[in-house]
Amino acid sequence: MDIDSRFKGRDLVSILDFSRQEIERLFEVADEMEKFAKSGKEVLKDRIISTLFFEPSTRTRLSFETAMIRLGGHVIGFADPSMSRTVTGETLADTIRMVDSYSNVIVLRHKIEGSARLAAEIAEAPVINAGDGSQHHPTQTLTDLYTLRREFGGIDGLKIAILGDLRQTRSASSLAYGVSLFHGVKLYLVSPEPLRMRQEITDHLKSTGVEYRELTHVEEVLPEVDALYVTRLQKERFADPQEYERLRGSYFVTKKMLERARRGMIVMHHLPRIDDIPLEVDETPFARYFQQAAFGLPVRMALLSLIVQ
């Protein structure tokens, strides 16, 4: 079976559902898709994507919808669950069964962890996880890895610091899983103590041989790292609002701090940012988060074209 055939009809719940070889093939297709990000390429004519967003989204939903339109397909779905029957108590399972009969691919974002896995069990159409709780966000990770590859020519051997709310940010845990598919990546997991990465993820890093170090202050690793990945404090996932207030502002990156960074280092962020990256960083040569977000479109075009075919 050729590698493109392996994608057809596949679910993507976790970044670990794909092999390194498959991710690299997807990036080759994304390189091609960059040419068509504005003009379009009608390879999915008359196909329909369902975008079911039970949690807020700007970049992920809009880039999925744009990707499908650019590929010649159509979009149904909702960005606000209050406009769906879930407000009357309809289960996720029933919603998925119905949408499955309407569309060729389902993109789901939900605050409940494991919801994408359940949806993938129920639907015949491929299900793409657009984020579930604080666990997985595979298409963000594909975008992040693609950005690293574009910047550095590859991912093997990179030194990456992930800063912030590592306990609750799905983009952070998903990125940690993602780099484990590559060789020799060194991770610096930088966070206040209560926001450390969960044990199931650090255990995965250990079992796959990813070297990592946990620390509190980012300044000490700035001269070493190739990329600094900043995350947002996940206000919506704190059970105790006072705990959120206590931790708010406990980490950030400033233009002054970046004077210690090595030349060629890049600052990434899954966005939206709050007070973790001030506007002054935008004008530095390190800022890559807007370019990173822009790469979400060719990457999702590549993913849809391979999965839906």
Added chain:
Amino acid sequence: MTQRTNKDQRQTSKQDARKTLIEISGGKTPYLLSILKDQTPYVRATVQWKDKDVLELPEELSEETLTKIKLLEPRALIYFVSEDGKAYEKTGILEEGKWIEGRIIYCPNKNCVTAQPKEPTRPKFKVVKKDPLILQCYYCGRYIDHSAIVAQISQL
């Protein structure tokens, strides 16, 4: 007619020889009896031996019950005694990498899809580590440590 009676008696006699022996740490017997529930009246003997309790039951236990016993006490030793009196240790119930499926234990993460009462899920956990025991929920990926498992089993 007589022959059939003799044959039935011989079968009954063999059946009586079959039993399950469970050796667990002393003091865990009340938890174990709470797992055995309906089978508790059939516990034939409870023997204290050094710092262990040994329970004898008149028949083979279901896979579900055996799994619960091992979740409660991963170091418990379970033996089946066959009709001819030979004892076999039942192994392989909790193996690292093995999946435990069914309504044996539940994910304590309230934000897990398995905790949503109307969603059609069936709990499923991977055995990450045997000693100390750590399970991982298939759906939400969260770890459940042994103390949480014991707390849950003792409440069931």
